[in-house]
Amino acid sequence: MKIEHLEERVSDYRNSIQTVVDKRMLWKNTTKNVLLKTLKEIAKQYDIGWKVQELNWIRNNEAVNITFDSFPPEMIDCTNLIPAYQFLPGGALIFSQSYNGDVFIFMILPEIENTPRDNNLKELGQYTPDMITEKMIVEKVDEFLKEMIRWEEPSLKNKVGY
DSSP states (O other), X not given: OXXXXXXXXXXXXXXXXXXXHHHHHHIIIIIHHHHHHHHHHHHHHSOSSEEEEEEEETTTXXXXXXXXXXXXXXXXXXXXXXXXXXXXXXXXEEEEEOTTSOEEEEEEOOOOTTSOOTTSEEEEEEEOGGGOOHHHHHHHHXXXXXXXXXXXXXXXXXXXXX
């Protein structure tokens, strides 16, 4: 094989780098802002104890999430009727930019002390930044809430505790 045979691979490699740069720029200039705006609007309109966070982690990767941080304010009185009730923070829907510029969407369920952590992460897919729209964000929040409801009220065969 001659050196000239590498020309196509070198061109493909250059194109792949440009694709990653384009996706990362789209995240920086558009996608992250749409995520922040939409998630903050959801958190403001439906005050159920969650907050929106912007994270910079794993070197230059970024993420935006919505997480349950506190108990819904209007429910405090009813939980005070059960002194042993304990709010378990930690449920989060995360939109994380991966190394190649795609957006990995996953949810983390709350952790319960002394229980296996096998099932506390659920993957929802990997998408290019241009696929992240307000409609998709709302759909993923809906999916997250459905999962949190299942977590709070598990079926008998999957119940947590005794």
